[in-house]
Amino acid sequence: MPPKFPLLRLPNDERLAVLRRMESIHLFILSLASKQAKILVTSANRKAEAVAISIERIIQFSCHMFQGAGFAVKLSIWKTSNEPRKVEKPKYVSILQNSRRAKPIKLKKEEYEVKDWLDHLFQIFHQKDHSLTFGRHGSCYDLDSVYENFKNPYHLRLSGTGNAEYDYRVLKMIIPRSSILLNSRILENGRPPRDTLIQNYDSFVCYKNSQLLSWKRPLDDLLCANSREIETQGFSETDINKFLKLWIRGSNPRLESLLILNVPFDYDNVLRGIQNCVLSGDQENVFKVYTVLDGTVMTGAREIRRMDGTVAGISIDTGFFFNFIVLKDYDDH
Amino acid sequence: MSVENAPVVDVDEAAIPVEKKMYYRFESNDKKEFRVSELAIQQSETLNRLVEAMGYTSEDVENKPAIAIENIDGKTLKLVFQWCEHHKGEAIPVDDGSVPKIVEIPEFDAKLMDIDNGLLFKLIWAADYLNIVQLLNVSCKKVANMAQGKTPAQLRRVYLLPSDEEDEAAKRAAQEAQDPRAREVEEEFEERKRQGGNSFF
Numbered sequence: 001m002p003p004k005f006p007l008l009r010l011p012n013d014e015r016l017a018v019l020r021r022m023e024s025i026h027l028f029i030l031s032l033a034s035k036q037a038k039i040l041v042t043s044a045n046r047k048a049e050a051v052a053i054s055i056e057r058i059i060q061f062s063c064h065m066f067q068g069a070g071f072a073v074k075l076s077i078w079k080t081s082n083e084p085r086k087v088e089k090p091k092y093v094s095i096l097q098n099s100r101r102a103k104p105i106k107l108k109k110e111e112y113e114v115k116d117w118l119d120h121l122f123q124i125f126h127q128k129d130h131s132l133t134f135g136r137h138g139s140c141y142d143l144d145s146v147y148e149n150f151k152n153p154y155h156l157r158l159s160g161t162g163n164a165e166y167d168y169r170v171l172k173m174i175i176p177r178s179s180i181l182l183n184s185r186i187l188e189n190g191r192p193p194r195d196t197l198i199q200n201y202d203s204f205v206c207y208k209n210s211q212l213l214s215w216k217r218p219l220d221d222l223l224c225a226n227s228r229e230i231e232t233q234g235f236s237e238t239d240i241n242k243f244l245k246l247w248i249r250g251s252n253p254r255l256e257s258l259l260i261l262n263v264p265f266d267y268d269n270v271l272r273g274i275q276n277c278v279l280s281g282d283q284e285n286v287f288k289v290y291t292v293l294d295g296t297v298m299t300g301a302r303e304i305r306r307m308d309g310t311v312a313g314i315s316i317d318t319g320f321f322f323n324f325i326v327l328k329d330y331d332d333h
Numbered sequence: 334m335s336v337e338n339a340p341v342v343d344v345d346e347a348a349i350p351v352e353k354k355m356y357y358r359f360e361s362n363d364k365k366e367f368r369v370s371e372l373a374i375q376q377s378e379t380l381n382r383l384v385e386a387m388g389y390t391s392e393d394v395e396n397k398p399a400i401a402i403e404n405i406d407g408k409t410l411k412l413v414f415q416w417c418e419h420h421k422g423e424a425i426p427v428d429d430g431s432v433p434k435i436v437e438i439p440e441f442d443a444k445l446m447d448i449d450n451g452l453l454f455k456l457i458w459a460a461d462y463l464n465i466v467q468l469l470n471v472s473c474k475k476v477a478n479m480a481q482g483k484t485p486a487q488l489r490r491v492y493l494l495p496s497d498e499e500d501e502a503a504k505r506a507a508q509e510a511q512d513p514r515a516r517e518v519e520e521e522f523e524e525r526k527r528q529g530g531n532s533f534f
Contacts, residue, residue, distance in 0.1 A: 004450060
């Protein structure tokens with residue numbers, strides 16, 4: 001016989017003390033016990049760090065909590081015809097803990113549509129935003145139906161569903177509010193569509209794969225990118241040199257950081273014809289604060305200045321990373 | 334009950350002082366007396382402040398009546414003081430109100446809390462009342478751990494939570510108990526409607 005404990009008879013503070021020590025997966029399951037249990041769990045004020053939705057063969061909500069103590073909710077939506085599956089009421093959901101090999105707990109909640117499951121998660125863990133990832137076999141879901149349920153993610157990650165036409169439709173239909181990560185292998189010529197590049201994202205990341213040295217992208221891809229932070233590949237030293245000259249004259253005014261990977265760079269080639277000076281030790285420290293990659297070893301970082309007075313630091317790390325950061329809090333000596 | 338006749342419960346045999354240390358005497362609401370070391374008392378913010386305010390000397394401790402803790406029974410207080418003696422001298426965690434709480438239950442605490450849930454309930458209540466932060470941590474964690482591997486229906490049974498239907502029924506019953514006239518008025522109104530009356534009043 002399982003133990004019985006009169007949780008509701010504990011005074012409010014002690015009841016909250018119990019809930020605050022409960023693992024997030026158990027709080028989630030408890031919140032499904034009744035309306036009162038849901039209110040009780042919500043009152044514990046546990047906040048999810050992020051809610052990530054991934055669409056592969058199965059749709060999964062991952063609830064990321066403090067120190068990795070999260071869990072996942074897998075939705076079992078059955079295929080009823082040869083048509084792409086609609087994102088509709090799951091037959092059941094399986095709840096799994098992130099860090100353990102515990103047996104998943106299967107649950108049914110007849111009245112809950114997919115959106116209700118998501119709203120429930122948001123409500124009890126005080127979150128409003130979600131990210132959306134399309135992975136392998138994600139194209140088995142009807143995109144209109146996906147959009148209907150999960151539109152407006154703050155972050156979109158598209159690593160390829162295995163259906164190029166579907167991937168392009170995703171890029172066209174689902175415009176994230178803050179950031180995007182693309183595997184450009186899935187795109188025609190490896191080039192993100194112009195409509196995607198010109199969006200005002202906070203962060204735009206576009207990688208291909210390890211076969212990079214041969215991957216060339218036109219400079220236009222960089223010049224029309226309107227994001228604050230860009231991480232990408234496919235540009236040569238000559239492209240970067242041209243880009244920096246245009247930045248000095250006023251192009252890409254929103255850009256705050258640019259990281260270009262996997263091309264051997266050399267300061268002399270990148271900065272040819274551009275007035276620059278070596279950053280002093282103190283200035284380098286300011287620069288390090290903004291560095292995108294943790295642990296990047298920077299030596300001989302340079303400073304360039306655009307015509308409106310904005311200063312940027314440039315570093316080349318081990319010859320394969322080009323790192324450009326606008327120094328916003330720069331103290332002009 | 335006089336001090337002489339009170340049963341003295343030695344909380345921790347090993348803790349009998351080799352050197353001269355002050356041992357305070359406390360009395361539960363069912364008149365059980367406990368001797369607790371000064372260092373162990375520091376685990377309880379409430380008791381620590383109390384004894385500081387009293388400013389007892391070694392003679393006072395022996396001659397004056399035991400300090401009464403009126404809200405807690407002897408069985409619970411014994412557990413509390415056993416815990417305090419075992420953890421005496423340990424740093425008291427600062428509860429900054431942040432969530433979540435990551436708590437590991439040490440072996441001694443696990444054995445101490447191998448008790449029925451009625452007593453566990455009282456232990457949590459006592460830990461909160463006496464403001465023993467780490468005891469509250471581990472006892473609440475024990476209750477939180479009861480949720481492991483359970484479905485929502487099982488959790489309802491474990492934590493004795495009413496279902497939505499039971500909750501609704503309880504609310505209706507409470508409303509009716511509060512205002513029986515409101516129910517009569519409602520029935521009268523329904524009856525008049527059935528009879529085709531145009532006006533209730």
